[in-house]
Amino acid sequence: PAHTSPSTTIRQAAVAMGEQKVSSLLILEGGQLRGIVTDRDIRRSVAEGMSSEKPVSAIMATNLRTATSETLVFDAMLQMAELDIHHLPVVDEGEVTGIITAADIMRLLQYDPIYLTADLSRRKTPEQMREVYQSAHTVAVRFIERGAGAEEVQGVLSVAADAMARRLLRLAEEQLGPPPVPYSFVALGSQGRREMGLASDQDNALVLSEDYRPELHGEYFRQLGSSVCQGLATAGQVLCPGEMMAMTDTWRMTVGQWREIFHAWITAPEPEALLYAQAFFDMRWVHGEEELARSVHVQAVESAAGSPRLHAHLAALATRREPPVGFFRGLVVDRRGKYANTLDIKKGGIAAVVQMARLFAIVAGAEALSTRGRLEVAAGGPVSAQSAQDLSAAFGFLNSLSLERQAAQTQRGESPDYHVDPSQLSKMERENLRDAFNIIKGVQSALSMKYPVRSV
Structure with a gap:
């Protein structure tokens, strides 16, 4: 694969990419993968006024996700889509053997969820996003027709739903202003498990920072929740009949409040309440402060493990x-x-x-x-x-x-x-x-x- 060293200048890297007609260079040192620099990184450095004589180590991405030669195309594709990246180095037994790009996958597959999700960043309204979401369903149908496994198909649908929620949340933040306190938007149920089907509806909630004050911040998050859920519905992901959504006041809580309600479900479970409450054990972070969601889920799992009554x-x-x-x-x-x-x-x-x-x-x-x-x-x-x-x-x-x-x-x-x-x-x-x-x-x-x- 095309590569260079950390000491190569940004200008030399740009020239090398042009000569080799590639969109990225792997950064190797002593045969070991240290990072990657893409044409996007170089364009950004130019826009920021950075000297082209600086080493690429100043702009390269590190802590890379990698694939192996045995990685399935579906898995590589979903990993790129989830991380919003377009290049995935291939490493076998510590040796860099290649690089997969989104373009490679696009050539392999006529419809590509990486580009479907990227397309959302250019859409400004839920009505415009509906076309992209319908395209994701078309991708899923094509995968099914080609004999893809259920996990791959459900992964495509879940990635598309996640991306759509993130885009709607970013648009809401642009309209409402920056969030007054940190929050985490979480998926529940089939989306939380990354097991969405073509008939899946919405299941989501908000986890709010302990700094949240209803009288000061309540209206912001009410509008945020309503905007994302109604936007998802307009774009094609139907509302939850049981109203298990961030637009419902009940499912916008602080970390402490979430812990309290999980404690009640775990220590004094009631069958009817657990019918819908069990889906909250599928809680998965989608947007915002990941640690807020993780702290709730980790403690819930730890507490639930020791509750024979809940198990029953x-x-x-x-x-x-x-x-x-x-x-x-x-x-x-x-x-x-x-x-x-x-x-x-x-x-x-x-x-x-x-x-x-x-x-x-x-x-x-x-x-x-x-x-x-x-x-x-x-x-x-x-x-x-x-x-x-x-x-x-x-x-x-x-x-x-x-x-x-x-x-x-x-x-x-x-x-x-x-x-x-x-x-x-x-x-x-x-x-x-x-x-x-x-x-x-x-x-x-x-x-x-x-x-x-x-x-x-």
């Missing part, structure tokens, strides 16, 4: 709805109404795995957020390694099947949902669906024995 309540939630499969492996469908002859693959399967994985991670005291990540860290502990592996496989299949159906609905101009008509599936798909449901049902049975109703 979460187990009851995870087992209250059995998968739609009968005694003789028959698939049980709705008999009447709008969804007659279909089954709900989310309520009957996906949600149960999400809830069980969340419980296992909480018992293990693990901070993992994704369902598969939670199953991995809990394997061999709160859940057997075999059950964790089986649940992960069932979860992957159900998500893939769901996304395929949602993609087909999107292509037909229909609103995507989680209802599947078994008669429209192949024989193998029906068998795999039965297997997935029976795996879930088996782990639910084991949970019911470990956490009987009387322990709740």
Whole structure:
């Protein structure tokens, strides 16, 4: 790959890039990667009036994220999008072997979420952002059609939703002025877990600094929350029916208030409250002061790990709805109404795995957020390694099947949902669906024995 040393001047680096027709130079010293300088860095240094005779070490980026030659394109792409970078060095066993650029990925993929998210920075209104968000859905549909795994597709949708929220928050800050106290905008539920589907709605909240005073700062954050949530809805991410959003007064709290409400959920859990409260254990920072969100989540996980009563309540939630499969492996469908002859693959399967994985991670005291990540860290502990592996496989299949159906609905101009008509599936798909449901049902049975109703 094109490279130079830390002592090379900015002018020499610019000349080298032009001669080699590259947009970046890796900075190596003694064969070790020290940093990277891009054409954007050089343009910025010129705009700031910096001398071109200064060494590139003065403007290079350090503490780089890297890939290996085994890194999947999807993973490299999502990493670039999340970090808002366009170059990713490739390092194998300590040796720099190459560099991946956004342009490389763009040439490989006709639609590129890196550029979809970058495109948002040029949009000034939610109406303009709607086109970008729809493009993200188009990307997801194309990935599904090309056989991409559920994790990759959900990652694309989650990255796009994060980027849209960040852009709307920045626009709100421009309009309202700088935030009067630090805050953190967090994603919850499927977006928090980076498991969004084509039918996912909003789940978000605000974590405010302890310096927050309602009488002084309340109106600012009320407007900020309303602006981002209404903007997301206009752009295409529908409002949460349960109003679990930053625009709702209830879900704008200080760090201390969040800790208090988590303490109440953990020490005195009530089933109905936990129905929506459990999604807050999926809390993930998106914008603002990351440490505010992290401090709440870390303490919540630590406290929840030592609460057998909470574990029992979460187990009851995870087992209250059995998968739609009968005694003789028959698939049980709705008999009447709008969804007659279909089954709900989310309520009957996906949600149960999400809830069980969340419980296992909480018992293990693990901070993992994704369902598969939670199953991995809990394997061999709160859940057997075999059950964790089986649940992960069932979860992957159900998500893939769901996304395929949602993609087909999107292509037909229909609103995507989680209802599947078994008669429209192949024989193998029906068998795999039965297997997935029976795996879930088996782990639910084991949970019911470990956490009987009387322990709740």
